[in-house]
Amino acid sequence: MSTATKLPDAANVKAAVLEKYPAKVAKKRSKSMVVNDPEGLPPVQANVRTIPGIITQRGCCYAGCKGVVLGPTRDIINITHGPIGCGFYSWLTRRNQTDPGEVGPDGENFMMYCFSTDMQDENIVFGGEKKLRAAIREAYDIFHPKAIAIFATCPVGLIGDDIHAVAKEMKEKFGDCNVFAFSCEGYKGVSQSAGHHIANNQIFKHVIGRGKTRPDGKYVMNMLGEYNIGGDAFELERLLERCGITLNATFSGNSTIGAFENAHMADLNVVMCHRSINYVADMIEKKYGIPWFKVNFIGAESTAKSLRKIAQYFEDPELTERVEKVIAEELAEVKAVADEIRPRTEGKLSMLFVGGSRAHHYQDLFRELGMKTVAAGYEFAHRDDYEGRRVLPTIQVDADSRNIEELHVEPHPTEFAPRKTSDEMQTLATQGYEFNDYNGMMTEMEKGTLVIDDISHHEMEKLIETYHPAVFCAGIKEKYCVQKMGVPMKQLHSYDYGGPYAGFKGAINFYRDIDRMVNAKVWKLIRPPWQDTPQLSAEYATA
Numbered sequence: 001m002s003t004a005t006k007l008p009d010a011a012n013v014k015a016a017v018l019e020k021y022p023a024k025v026a027k028k029r030s031k032s033m034v035v036n037d038p039e040g041l042p043p044v045q046a047n048v049r050t051i052p053g054i055i056t057q058r059g060c061c062y063a064g065c066k067g068v069v070l071g072p073t074r075d076i077i078n079i080t081h082g083p084i085g086c087g088f089y090s091w092l093t094r095r096n097q098t099d100p101g102e103v104g105p106d107g108e109n110f111m112m113y114c115f116s117t118d119m120q121d122e123n124i125v126f127g128g129e130k131k132l133r134a135a136i137r138e139a140y141d142i143f144h145p146k147a148i149a150i151f152a153t154c155p156v157g158l159i160g161d162d163i164h165a166v167a168k169e170m171k172e173k174f175g176d177c178n179v180f181a182f183s184c185e186g187y188k189g190v191s192q193s194a195g196h197h198i199a200n201n202q203i204f205k206h207v208i209g210r211g212k213t214r215p216d217g218k219y220v221m222n223m224l225g226e227y228n229i230g231g232d233a234f235e236l237e238r239l240l241e242r243c244g245i246t247l248n249a250t251f252s253g254n255s256t257i258g259a260f261e262n263a264h265m266a267d268l269n270v271v272m273c274h275r276s277i278n279y280v281a282d283m284i285e286k287k288y289g290i291p292w293f294k295v296n297f298i299g300a301e302s303t304a305k306s307l308r309k310i311a312q313y314f315e316d317p318e319l320t321e322r323v324e325k326v327i328a329e330e331l332a333e334v335k336a337v338a339d340e341i342r343p344r345t346e347g348k349l350s351m352l353f354v355g356g357s358r359a360h361h362y363q364d365l366f367r368e369l370g371m372k373t374v375a376a377g378y379e380f381a382h383r384d385d386y387e388g389r390r391v392l393p394t395i396q397v398d399a400d401s402r403n404i405e406e407l408h409v410e411p412h413p414t415e416f417a418p419r420k421t422s423d424e425m426q427t428l429a430t431q432g433y434e435f436n437d438y439n440g441m442m443t444e445m446e447k448g449t450l451v452i453d454d455i456s457h458h459e460m461e462k463l464i465e466t467y468h469p470a471v472f473c474a475g476i477k478e479k480y481c482v483q484k485m486g487v488p489m490k491q492l493h494s495y496d497y498g499g500p501y502a503g504f505k506g507a508i509n510f511y512r513d514i515d516r517m518v519n520a521k522v523w524k525l526i527r528p529p530w531q532d533t534p535q536l537s538a539e540y541a542t543a
């Protein structure tokens, strides 16, 4: 279906989707499905419990903490305290890459390992602290790491193991190894989002600010919320280096604990994924006086805009000139590829249902291909990721969010140093800077498109049947169901086997991959089995 064809009315689509649900479910789901109005910004119900029985895309709190935020850091030993199953599913199942350089015999890259206490019945009944202590000791004796992190899985919270006391005890015993723990039991929140917050809190409490080294360079910044999926961070490191900007720490793609410890030495924090790391940005600003603003390096235009914003922040004409030169060179290459591909992608429809940030960012890449996003939503984002941070004061705190600690942060007595005076900040604000802000997905989506939070499998099927998009973006759980409907599915979590998609080189990779997908003839030939034999039948086995 191309945009030339009239699109169905979104309100009617919504009504048709809800029709199948029992009245109570329909009422609740109705609040999470809105017809977009970029100016009116209707509220989206988000960050609430999924209705039992509905097939959701979401993961758990432990996944958000251990898997997402801490997983990409190569020189921390991450021990999962729990049954072995939880450990297995956090074992490099996400494509967060790292570059350990020359790894010595003592191994400073632990990402390919899977550390678990392998809790058994006995530990569940009589307590698991002894086993945890032994596991930490064993990891320390074998690897002598700089840091060991402990992650609680569901049973740990249920039986009440005090992982923080064990961590403290072992840290004191070792003397040269930072040991800290995360109470990120899977059930702690309504999704992995709770795990992000818990991870942010503990990194802030136990790691950031311990270092004293500022990397050499005139313009030193941290990048928050970039996890180096498919090599995205490598591409951004390349670009920043070309521009002469020094990247101190990335949270947490291609990162080390040393870089985190020095995060407070930088002069700027830029935030890519707002959902997973905004807490750290806010807390660093309060304690150390480092401002933050939102950037987006997905899409060539957005990349150029973000680089310009960074250059302008440092207020040095020399830097601006250099950045402009890099942008001009890189954009020329991107444009040549886009011009070649665009006639084949123009007017096609896309849908994106991913995580807490990409469903927004990737719309820019599709726009550059002339494609139109007709429906999008996050798995676990909050209202501010849809409607912008202006709604923060109006978000209702429910029992699930109250569960998660809000750290009270004060300016550091000696190390708080505002990087800009309030006058300078004011001047930048008049130049269009929005510090501490994120405008959310909806302001950038067209009127009349559909925005759906925590989409269910049924809703996804209905959307595909109705719009028949040229490409659907989601994750591995959706991939093959979508493809059996004759629609190519691009994984925006893992990138399938592709990437990087960030920055300029990333944009080129994405254009090419999408071109191949939406123009492959094979999808029209697919006839799912249920079209020929619509009913599954079976016979009971007889004894």
Ligand code: CFM
Pocket: 064, 068, 094, 192, 225, 227, 229, 273, 274, 275, 276, 354, 355, 356, 357, 358, 359, 492, 493, 494
């Ligand atoms: Fe941020 Fe992410 Fe995302 Fe996320 Fe994730 Fe991810 Fe994601 Mo999968 S931190 S919110 S919890 S950008 S793992 S790198 S792709 S759901 S949209």
